Each structure stands twice: as C-alpha cells, then as structure tokens.
Amino acid sequence: MEYDYIIVGAGSAGCVLAARLSENPANRVLLLEAGGRDRHPLIHMPAGLARLATMTSVNWSYYTQPEPELNNRELYWPRGKVLGGSSSINAMCYCRGHARDYDSWAESGCAGWHWDAVKPWFMHSEDQQRGASELHGVGGELKVQDLRYHSPLSERFIEAGVQAGYARTDDFNGPRQRGFGLYQVTQDNGRRCSTAYAFLRPALERPNLTLLTRARVQSIRLENGIARGVVATVKGRQQSFEAGETVLAGGAINSPQLLMLSGIGRPDDLRLAGIEPLHEMAGVGQNLQDHLDICTLVGIKGKQSYDHINEFMAGLRYLLTRGGPGSSNVAEAGAFVASDLAQDDRPDIQLHFVPALLDDHGRNRMEGYGMTIHACNLRPTSRGEIRLSTDNPDQAPLIFARYMSTEFDRRMMVECARLGRRIFEQEAFADCRSQEIFPGAQHQDYEALLEFVRRKAETIYHPVGTCKMGSDDLAVVDPQLRVHGIDGLRVCDASIIPSLVSGNTNAPTIMIAERCAAWMLENSKSRQSVPPAAA
Ligand SMILES: Cc1cc2nc3c(=O)[nH]c(=O)nc-3n(C[C@H](O)[C@H](O)[C@H](O)COP(=O)(O)OP(=O)(O)OC[C@H]3O[C@@H](n4cnc5c(N)ncnc54)[C@H](O)[C@@H]3O)c2cc1C
Structure with missing residues (x-):
C-alpha cells in the first residue's frame, strides 16, 4: 500500500x-x-x-x-x-518551559530553534481561554484553559509559597515563569x-x-x-x-x-x-534525560483532601456539570523556583502540588488524608540511554536512566526535598497540617535526605x-x-x-x-x- x-x-x-x-x-x-x-x-x-x-x-x-x-x-x-x-x-499541565531553553538549543547547533522562532508555533496551536495576547494564541486546536475546579488546599499551597518569599503568578507561560500559581491545563470545558x-x-x-x-x-x-x-x-x-x-x-x-x-x-x-x-x-x-522527582507528604487534620473521595458522587457531579473534583487534573498548582544552586537566571526546580497523599505513582494506596508536593530538578546533568537486548520488536527496550549520576544532580535532589518541606512548614498550612510522612523527622541533614531521595525518587514523566x-x-x-x-x-x-x-x-x-x-x-x-x- x-x-x-x-x-x-x-x-x-x-x-x-x-x-x-x-x-x-x-x-x-x-x-x-x-x-x-x-x-x-x-x-x-x-x-x-x-x-x-x-x-x-x-x-x-x-x-x-x-x-x-x-x-x-x-x-x-x-x-x-x-x-x-x-x-x-x-x-494536562500546560507549560512551555523557559525562553532560554530554546535559545540554548539554537546555540548548541539547532539553527532556527531559538525562542523567537518557536514562540509563534506554540501560539499557532493554542486556543487560550483568557484570549489573545503577546504570548498567547487563540483559534488553534489545543484548548488551554483554567481549571474548572480546584481544591482550597491548592490555594493554601500558593499562599505558602508567597510566605516563603516567592512571587505569585497567574501564568507560568507569561513574561516571567517563576512563582507559585495554578496550572493552566489542556482541557476543553472540563474534558x-x-x-x-x-x-x-x-x-x-x-x-x-x-x-x-x-x-x-x-x-x-x-x-x-x-x-x-x-x-x-x-x-x-x-x-x-x-x-x-x-x-x-x-x-x-x-x-x-x-x-x-x-x-x-x-x-x-x-x-x-x-x-x-x-x-x-x-x-x-x-x-x-528525564526530570527526577521527589515527593514530600504531610497528613492533614480534616478530610478535605482528595484521598478516599466518594468516586461515585464525584463522577456523577462531573457527568452532570463537567465540574467538581472529577474535572481536576489533581496536580492543580505548582511553582517554578530558583534554588541556591541555580546556574543562571532560570528557575531550576519545578513543583507540582497534589491535594492528596500520592506515593509511587498512586500505586501505593495510603491510609489517611494529606497532601503532596512533587519537586523536580529541571535541568539534570546526568545522561542515560536506551538499548536493545534482542531483535524482537515486541520486547521492551532496556532503559538506563542513570539518574543522579553526577554530584550536581544529587545536590539538586536534596535541594528539592528541602524545598518541599519548607513550603509545608509555612503559616498557610499551620492549622490543617499534621505529621510529616515523607521524608519524616529522622531525615534532616544532607546525608539523610540523600538517602531518602535514593529510596523514594521517581520520574515525573519527561x-x-x-x-x-x-x-x-x-x-x-x-x-x-x-x-x-x-x-x-x-x-x-x-x-x-x-x-x-x-x-x-x-x-x-x-x-x-x-x-x-x-x-x-x-x-x-x-x-x-x-x-x-x-x-
Ligand atoms: C503520566 C504522565 C504525566 C504527564 N504529565 C504531563 C503534564 O502534565 N504536562 C505535560 O506537558 N507533559 C506531561 N507528560 C509528558 C508528555 O505527555 C509527553 O512528553 C508527550 O506526550 C510525549 O509526546 P510524544 O509524541 O513524544 O510521545 P507519546 O505521546 O508517548 O506518543 C507516542 C505514540 O507512539 C505509539 N507507538 C510507539 N511505538 C510504536 C510502534 N512501534 N508502532 C506504532 N505506534 C507506536 C505509542 O503507543 C504512542 O501512542 C506526562 C507524561 C506521562 C506519561
């Protein structure tokens, strides 16, 4: 054919x-x-x-x-x-990255991929719910919208970020990437x-x-x-x-x-x-290359998280209104932060806040109620590879991610774990948070946190x-x-x-x-x- x-x-x-x-x-x-x-x-x-x-x-x-x-x-x-x-x-988090990422592609030998060249193509696909602007397009196929529903705990997370000294932002794809805010999502009216x-x-x-x-x-x-x-x-x-x-x-x-x-x-x-x-x-x-991620988990005093939510009621509400928790992307809020290790003016840590206890991609169903901050190292220096063990196309290839094979990446992951903990310690969570589940009180110094990262870090899928x-x-x-x-x-x-x-x-x-x-x-x-x- x-x-x-x-x-x-x-x-x-x-x-x-x-x-x-x-x-x-x-x-x-x-x-x-x-x-x-x-x-x-x-x-x-x-x-x-x-x-x-x-x-x-x-x-x-x-x-x-x-x-x-x-x-x-x-x-x-x-x-x-x-x-x-x-x-x-x-x-469904809609993020383009930082303009300098693309400039560095062009500098590394990818002629024509600098930010000014790629920006119009992001806008070409986009149908931005908030309307057209210098950085956003309308009329494209890809719907980029605000969440129809988010948990009040996500508001607390943003407030905590401000209390920790970071900016608040309502657009991670705006003129400044850094700050705490809600993600815009690739959704069409809750779908x-x-x-x-x-x-x-x-x-x-x-x-x-x-x-x-x-x-x-x-x-x-x-x-x-x-x-x-x-x-x-x-x-x-x-x-x-x-x-x-x-x-x-x-x-x-x-x-x-x-x-x-x-x-x-x-x-x-x-x-x-x-x-x-x-x-x-x-x-x-x-x-x-991949974004390695470490989660900080804390319990909450009430039951206002998404843990053990009544799935039938959430599903019904969603079917009737296309809203409520069923329309949430779960990783509702986030942040872009420059750590002490940042090597240029770009943020080097990204956070995703989940108003539920999330461990091992959700495969470990935990008891109780709580919240999770994912923190990942945005520009790892470790490099892995994909190889074949056989000529059988039905056999999965071998993935060697080789995470944290550089000292820089190990230090970055400890920074990530520290940041997650610091955000949960802010006043915004004072009246609702209970005990820290991960890393846990025994993990305080660099070595202990690194040991925790080695035991718990996972991919954030990039x-x-x-x-x-x-x-x-x-x-x-x-x-x-x-x-x-x-x-x-x-x-x-x-x-x-x-x-x-x-x-x-x-x-x-x-x-x-x-x-x-x-x-x-x-x-x-x-x-x-x-x-x-x-x-
Ligand atoms: C759980 C998860 C959460 C994520 N969250 C986000 C997020 O919130 N925001 C975001 O921006 N990114 C997110 N990502 C990352 C993003 O979705 C991916 O980077 C992106 O979809 C990759 O696109 P791709 O076209 O390279 O590959 P894919 O979208 O994976 O497409 C590859 C396709 O090729 C097919 N295929 C593969 N081999 C063959 C073959 N031999 N023959 C025929 N078909 C084949 C596959 O079945 C698949 O459909 C997430 C990814 C995952 C997995």
Whole structure:
C-alpha cells in the first residue's frame, strides 16, 4: 500500500502531524498506532489520570533497569499506548518551559530553534481561554484553559509559597515563569484535550487520512540509504506499507528502539542484539534525560483532601456539570523556583502540588488524608540511554536512566526535598497540617535526605533526547528533523529534544510537530499550511 507520508505513533506529535499533513487533500497520509482507540471514559474525565498511570490497556508500563544511584530500584515509567499517546494519560499541565531553553538549543547547533522562532508555533496551536495576547494564541486546536475546579488546599499551597518569599503568578507561560500559581491545563470545558481529541478527531473525516490502530511498526524498510516505508503487525498480521516519507513519532523510548531494530545505531550494540547494522549512528538511544522527582507528604487534620473521595458522587457531579473534583487534573498548582544552586537566571526546580497523599505513582494506596508536593530538578546533568537486548520488536527496550549520576544532580535532589518541606512548614498550612510522612523527622541533614531521595525518587514523566537534533556526533536528526544520512526519514517527537526544557514536555512536543509538518508541507509539491508570519 502506498502513501505520501507514514506516521509511526499517534501520540502528542503524531496526531498533530497527521492533522497538518492531511490538510492538503493531495497528500495520502497513513497513521499507525500500536495502541487502541481512546474510548475509555477515564481518559476523558481529567481526574481519571490517577488510574491511567497503571492501566496496562492504555499504557506501555515500562520499567528502567536497576538504577545504581537509586538503591538499584527499577523505576516505573508509564507511557501512553492509545490514540493521543501520553497526551491521553498525562496530567494536562500546560507549560512551555523557559525562553532560554530554546535559545540554548539554537546555540548548541539547532539553527532556527531559538525562542523567537518557536514562540509563534506554540501560539499557532493554542486556543487560550483568557484570549489573545503577546504570548498567547487563540483559534488553534489545543484548548488551554483554567481549571474548572480546584481544591482550597491548592490555594493554601500558593499562599505558602508567597510566605516563603516567592512571587505569585497567574501564568507560568507569561513574561516571567517563576512563582507559585495554578496550572493552566489542556482541557476543553472540563474534558481532557489530548492531541487525539484536539487534532486527530476532526481530521479523521478526511478521506486522505488513514488511521490503523493496534498497528505496531516493527521496522523501517531501508533500501540503499533510503527509507521506503515500514513493516508493521496490524491486529496480529504482518503488513508492509510504502511511502515517500516516513516519520517516527513513537516517543523517546520507542523511536530509538525502532531505529535500532531497523539497523540504525551503534554497530557493536546492534550486533550484540542480533541485528545487522545498516547505518552507523552513534547517538541513537543516547543522551536520555528525564526530570527526577521527589515527593514530600504531610497528613492533614480534616478530610478535605482528595484521598478516599466518594468516586461515585464525584463522577456523577462531573457527568452532570463537567465540574467538581472529577474535572481536576489533581496536580492543580505548582511553582517554578530558583534554588541556591541555580546556574543562571532560570528557575531550576519545578513543583507540582497534589491535594492528596500520592506515593509511587498512586500505586501505593495510603491510609489517611494529606497532601503532596512533587519537586523536580529541571535541568539534570546526568545522561542515560536506551538499548536493545534482542531483535524482537515486541520486547521492551532496556532503559538506563542513570539518574543522579553526577554530584550536581544529587545536590539538586536534596535541594528539592528541602524545598518541599519548607513550603509545608509555612503559616498557610499551620492549622490543617499534621505529621510529616515523607521524608519524616529522622531525615534532616544532607546525608539523610540523600538517602531518602535514593529510596523514594521517581520520574515525573519527561524522558527526552534519545534521537537528538543537532549537528554533533551524537545528533540523530538535523534541525528539520531529517535523520542524518538517510533519505525519506524523519523523527518528530520528544526524542529529538537536545536538552530538557524547564517544564513539562507535552506543549513543546506539539510545537515540534507543528514545525516539522510545516517543513514537510513546504517541501511537498502543493503547499497548504501557512506557517505563522513571525517564524
Ligand atoms: C503520566 C504522565 C504525566 C504527564 N504529565 C504531563 C503534564 O502534565 N504536562 C505535560 O506537558 N507533559 C506531561 N507528560 C509528558 C508528555 O505527555 C509527553 O512528553 C508527550 O506526550 C510525549 O509526546 P510524544 O509524541 O513524544 O510521545 P507519546 O505521546 O508517548 O506518543 C507516542 C505514540 O507512539 C505509539 N507507538 C510507539 N511505538 C510504536 C510502534 N512501534 N508502532 C506504532 N505506534 C507506536 C505509542 O503507543 C504512542 O501512542 C506526562 C507524561 C506521562 C506519561
């Protein structure tokens, strides 16, 4: 079967690509997604996210290899395996990161990715509920809205931040990122606004867009350095698809896996996995970066948190009004803070406040009532990698996150733990907080807190960098996301991010897909999508 474009993966990036590329009726576009349709109601009711993180029907549910600096624990890494990908299971916080993040991409060899160049593309996708402004767009597919409901405890968290000496902000994507405030969310009037909902669903009306779900791509068809299409298992049957151009949008774990399965990577590593090397490329799977996160948990005196909430009543209220706790993204409030270790004027710690006790991604259901502050190191210096142990495409790749392998990252994580505790100690929580559960009173000095971090730190779900963009030895794609040395192949998802942004990664991934689609359309004969004037 022949197409102009094949897109592998209908996640945050893949759905945007499919929508944009199919705007031109002359383009025949095939979108292949390993997961199923996004029919489960918990995907669409925001508070359902607490369950999605562990639901294997919509989740790849990966684990890292034993992490040497985290007591050899194998950390749980949820990733979306369903239409919308991780945007169908994520916490919906809308954050772009800091302008300087993108300037540093450009300085590192990614020409054309400085803030002034990427800003119009964030705005292009956006439909900002508060209206258009210098930094926000309206009329785009992605609804960016204020929460319809948040807990009074989230207000206390913001107040506590102010009492601790930090600014209050009502927009983390405004002129100043730093401060304490409520997150804006990717929601459409209380309903999750995944990229499947926002971009793909309307585009599926078009006859030139074909979507196959339960279609797992196994390898790229390479002929003399040209990508000709893919081989996939569709509902259990192996099929071959041909295209003028193939785009991998399988995410930061699966895109490098697919390249390696297709013989693209480090020859020695490929041979070890039983794969014949076809194209040597040192950077495939390297440069893995993620936001490591540590939670501070305290109990509360009353029962006003979301713990043990009456799910039936919350669900009913949500069905009737699209409001109440069911419409909450749970991580309602947050902060961007510059610690004493900050190396420039950017915040280096991000907080997510959860008005409930949250341990181990919600897998450890705790007794009692309480609150959680997540704190993560925004710009880690540790680097991990993705490798293959076998040539079997159905086998999960090996994830070596190598968290905290630098002294700087260890010190940052202790700063994170200290900050969470300091916020809970403020007057704003004085009349409602009870005992500290984690880290616990016995963990006070640096060594004790580091020991606590080693025992409890987890991912906050932002792996990137494994097919990085650039022109150095580890770069896999060029600044237009074309795989170096191979014709007809691009990678477009969070894996191309060269260095982590200072914030959550969904909006940046959507921006990346917008740009990639525009370049692809520019290169195709008849151009339809008009890029924003300022870009
Ligand atoms: C639990 C969780 C919470 C998060 N919270 C937030 C948040 O609040 N805000 C935020 O901005 N970011 C958040 N993120 C991160 C953000 O959602 C991701 O960075 C982003 O979705 C990544 O987009 P992607 O396109 O790279 O990959 P994905 O969205 O993961 O998409 C990859 C898609 O490709 C498919 N696929 C993979 N391999 C194959 C194959 N071989 N064949 C066919 N299909 C394949 C997958 O099934 C998936 O659908 C969160 C992530 C998680 C997991």
